[in-house]
Amino acid sequence: MSIRARAERHLTVDHAGSAVADQSVKADWSAYAAAYDLLSKHNPEYQKILSDFELFLSQITSPQVIYDIGGGTGNYTQIAARVCPDSNVCLAEPDPGMIAAARAKLAAFDNIRYENRALEDIDAPGTADLIVCVHALYAMTAPEQRLTDLRRLLRPGGVLYLVDLGRLMDVTDWRSYLFSHLKKEHGLAGALRIFWQGREIAKQNTVIRRAQKKGVYWTHSDAEIAAAATAAGLEIIRQDTVYRGYSDLLICRALP
DSSP: OOTTSOOTTOOOOOOTTOTTOOTTOOOOHHHHHHHHHHHHHHOHHHHHHHHHHHHHHHTSOOOSEEEEETOTTSHHHHHHHHHOTTSEEEEEOOOHHHHHHHHHHTTTOSSEEEEOSOGGGOOOTTOEEEEEEESOGGGSSSHHHHHHHHHHHEEEEEEEEEEEEOSOOOHHHHHHHHHHHHHHHHHHHHHHHHHHHTHHHHHHHHHHHHHHHHTSSOOOOHHHHHHHHHHTTEEEEEEEEETTTTEEEEEEEEOO
């Protein structure tokens, strides 16, 4: 299983390297793609990460080459292409439904190229000045090895902006949180309408939680992901807990 088992998808999971992991438990990311951007539009916690990434980009020298690994429908690619119009931005996403949605949404940008493949299949060592990888790593096979692949793509001194869902997701908790927010913003009828429009998200997130519990995806503490990043040859320059405590945000520099 590759990045295609990516969820933001939006919930997190357990270690893909387990010999007993049930690899048949996987979400349908193409089905997820059709409703995925509801997450971006209506989830305040998702919006906070988008805003953090945009602020981060505004504070650094514009990178020449940017990779969005497991880029899904292209929300972070869109920010990178807009904030850094002179950068060469590559969205890498193996799921056909996700990347099709991204192509349609980002058609107006002329500084984006697309790689319909998994991280481990990208042969571009030492070329990236910046990699963004949001809510994708946990769903890859052998995530610690994939951290090494991310380091391999970075030039020495290049930067990784990584957000990963580490803790077992409480789907009921998220539904309650989102419904409460939507009800305040859109009223009861509006909240019910949005939940109905996003019913595929709820369906796939239930599959994702099941995969977490079976050990198909990676769960980790903040200390565990920090140790894995360090072992991969990355120097952590910032680490925060985000997404209501479910995710870890790390900004890392590639060591020589």
